[in-house]
Amino acid sequence: MTDNDFAVRASGLVKRYPDKVAVDGVDLDIHRGEVFALLGPNGAGKTTTTEILEGYRRRDAGEVSVLGTDPQHGDRRWRSRLGIVAQSSRDEAEASVAELIHHYAGYYPNPRDPDEVIASVGLEEKRKTRTRKLSGGQRRRLDVALGVIGNPELLFLDEPTTGFDPEARRQFWGLIEALRTGGTTILLTTHYLDEAEHLADRVGVIAGGKMIELGTPETLGGRGARVARVRWLDADGAHEIRTDNPTAEVARLMTRFDGEIPELSIHRPSLEDIYLDLIGINAAATELETGVSA
Structure with a gap:
């Protein structure tokens, strides 16, 4: 693969603060057109890593290329190729949903159709509502709309579905799948493991x-x-019973019960199980190295 096949390339990424090393030698490649989910507990370095890639935070060491540009030197044209949905909302309380989305569309050279974006995030019935009157979940949908209005090549989504009800989350997943189909590269941070499993x-x-x-x-x-x-x-x-070959075990039980096996269920580790194992192992290693409980 060549560098053109990657939307993001980071090697040996480091960010230090006086009291800690927030990012410690991270290597990361994200292919163009893929959805990549970055998972980790609070304080793990997810947000710092993402902000470096977005060009909002300077790194202390390492090499980074985002859409072929070092983020520390990204210009306005480069920024127009990015979409960003941060954890905190923008503060334009008096503008209506439609006013705000149409206004932000004017910042980009090739924006998506504002009315289509409003529909895609489920805010058609709220298009004339002022931002300050939106619920928390509705405001989060507006954040997503503002992040995608510029028709970005690379979209950063930081906990995008916080505050969404289950139906709204499913609608949002459909939007992400449509963006990926259209060729958008997406970097997603989320605490919802089912979201990562479904989208990434x-x-x-x-x-x-x-x-x-x-x-x-x-x-x-x-x-x-x-x-x-x-x-x-x-x-x-x-x-x-725990087994590497559940099919054989079920066949044995079927013979024993002559067909129907009462209350049969087969469970493999979920992504959440694996994730908790991984961060638990890392926390234990940190405690061993430093003598401080994570």
């Missing part, structure tokens, strides 16, 4: 400022090779 082509787990694992949602942390738990019920009560 690849996942990175960062903890203690280090990238501790990279992979697809299906293979992260050896997930595909983890043992399964087969559960069933009989006259003696509930039973569970």
